[in-house]
Amino acid sequence: MNSGHDLREKLRVIGANLSFRYKILVLVLAIIIFMGLVMTLQARAVLGISLGQQLDQRSLATARAVAAQGSELILTGNLYGLHQMLIDMQASGKDIRYIFIQDSWGRVLSHTFNGGFPVDLLAYNQLPPGKKESQQLLLTDEGLIHDAAVPIFGGRLGVVRVGLSEVGLRQAVFAATARFVMMITIFSILFIVMAYLLTAILTKPIRELVGATRAVAQGNLDTPVAVSGHDEFGLLAASFNRMIESLRRSRAEIEELSNLRSELLDRVVTAQEAERRRIARELHDDAGGALTAILLRLKALEDKVSGEKEVAGSLAEIRAALGEAMAGLRRLALELRPAVFDELGLTGALQQIARDYSDKFNLKIHLAARGVEERLPPKAELAIYRIVQEALNNVIKHAGASEVSILLEPRGEVLRLIVEDNGRGFDLEASGYKKGLGLFSMRERATLLGGKVIIESTPGRGTAIYVDIPLTA
Ligand SMILES: Nc1ncnc2c1ncn2[C@@H]1O[C@H](COP(=O)(O)OP(=O)(O)OP(=O)(O)O)[C@@H](O)[C@H]1O
Ligand SMILES: [Mg+2]
Missing domain, CATH: 3.30.565.10 (Histidine kinase-like ATPase, C-terminal domain)
Structure with missing residues (x-):
């Protein structure tokens, strides 16, 4: 359960990281391989059944032919001729594994086995009396054998048994499978090439859109996407371009506003400084000048009344207060316009x-x-x-x-x-x-x-x- 969940998670991660193009390629390949496998297995099954039926028919036909040709040879006791006929008959079909004839007592009259007759064989596919034919599939060391038994002269002269091996059939099925697999491979390659080209064509507009969004992210609003047509991509590109256009307009507006703001600020600051300078100058020149004049006259007055101690003391006090006021004024002027800059x-x-x-x-x-x-x-x-x-x-x-x-x-x-x-x-x-x-x-x-x-x-x-x-x- 857990590992199943892990696998799904892994597949999800792989799927999320795979580009659109590779997703399509993988999908197409999976479909082709799956369909190819199903078709191959199906064809193998159908071919196997039909070839098996053919083997059954041929074994029966061969047995009948041997029965027809052998009856005379058996009647005339020409065992050599009989053997020769069996050899010829076997040579006529590549997959005829064996032919043999039993007389009416069940003794083997003639056979095509080279190294001695396998007696076990007699136990299988025994023809019941009165029946015209009998067939059985024998499982041997050499594989499956389609065995047919046919009576000779209604059974009075014995029975013919013919065995057809499935080796040839299996080779045919194998060859057919190989051809199928080859075709699937060729188709897969063709499809991959086609899917690759197709996805290249299909994903081109997407790649261009991705490139355009990257450019926009980097602040480049001057290159619209060049995707034409009225399909979904064309519509997407058109609305993307509209979006860029409105972004560009609002950016221009913002820039203009911010320029305007800086300009206004600059003017405000400049005007403020100019005003401060003017007030500072007036404080210094007019008020400062007037106060200095008063100070000088006070000094002169002080000198004149130097005899009168009390008046002179008051005048000195006034002068000191005036001096402080002037110092304050100078400080104020300095704050307003720091002349020390110069x-x-x-x-x-x-x-x-x-x-x-x-x-x-x-x-x-x-x-x-x-x-x-x-x-x-x-x-x-x-x-x-x-x-x-x-x-x-x-x-x-x-x-x-x-x-x-x-x-x-x-x-x-x-x-x-x-x-x-x-x-x-x-x-x-x-x-x-x-x-x-x-x-x-x-x-x-x-x-x-x-x-x-x-x-x-x-x-x-x-x-x-x-x-x-x-x-x-
Ligand atoms: N050095 C500081 N220490 C403590 N608080 C400060 C200091 N500088 C600024 N502040 C706080 O930030 C606020 C804003 O300061 P700001 O200089 O913008 O305005 P203000 O001094 O209150 O008024 P204005 O400068 O316009 O006369 C102040 O009211 C004060 O609360
Ligand atoms: Mg402040």
Whole structure:
């Protein structure tokens, strides 16, 4: 039971792995061999029966002929002639194994056996008195013998016995079988060749379709399947081509939309930066200028009233407060538009912002920027600066961290930025964090430059932000 199940399972696996073409070949071959075997066995059986009947008839006919010719020889006592006649008669048929004549007392008068008469034979196929013939099949060492007994002169002169061997018959059946087997072999070969060619023709469209699906899987939507006709394959190919066409259209639409999106994002970011620059300039030039003028006049006023200690003290206090306000303004302007870029480059700007945040928020910030001494494209520098800025803002706002490390270094084709804190972290599975704009805009800035952002965070274990920007961006 188990082994039967195993065999079925094995056959199923073989069947599943065999190509359509070989399945047909195996099927055709199995049918031909099965039919050939059935036909051969059937033909052998029919041939055997009919040849057996022929042997029966011939043994009887031979016995009758011997009885007719022998009666006179027996009457005249010509035993030599009788023997000669038996020899001649045996020579007339290849499969006549023996002929012998018994007289009416049962004694053997003449026979064709060379090395002595086998007396056992007399016990078989004895002709009952008054009967015209008798037949029996004898099983001997030499195979089956069809034995016929016929009376001579109504039995008064004795009995003729003739035995026909089946050896010839078996040879004939064997020869016929051999011919059948040969024909089956030839037919099998012919059928295999035909089935092979036929399946090649039949499976060609399928193979083409398979090739086309592979091409589509690899993203090639430009080569339709070249299967024509209105049969099932033709219809399949046509609907396949329609499918490719609609895929191609939607891919083009998606590409267009994504191009549009990148373009819009680019514009938004550019506009945002321009606006920040403008505000920074105004803060610096107008407000900064005005405050500086006030500061100078305060100084002059202070000098004038140097005699009046109280007034001079108040003025000094105002000047100090003004100085702080101006420093705050400068910091704000710097955040909006890091002018340090122009003098110090990205590394300098990052050092500056790290210093600022660590002073302002009592945070330990380790900054390591290796191998980025050369200037990067301005857009990439700005993106990295803004990403670090937002990451630090998030640390201040959400993390409650005591330490942050910022690492910037080229890795192969990309510039890798890692900002890591030891704060409380957050759950990336929960969707709540997607409401903010900060992480989203980090992604957008990186994507715009062909880069990517990976965020790793576990509640209670801090947050790490990995950013890759192509160096060619
Ligand atoms: N370093 C961090 N540590 C802990 N939580 C963080 C950190 N960075 C981000 N988060 C979580 O992810 C959320 C989304 O951050 P995101 O910067 O996108 O938005 P936001 O900071 O809340 O608002 P916005 O940046 O728009 O002012 C935050 O609300 C916070 O819960
Ligand atoms: Mg934020």
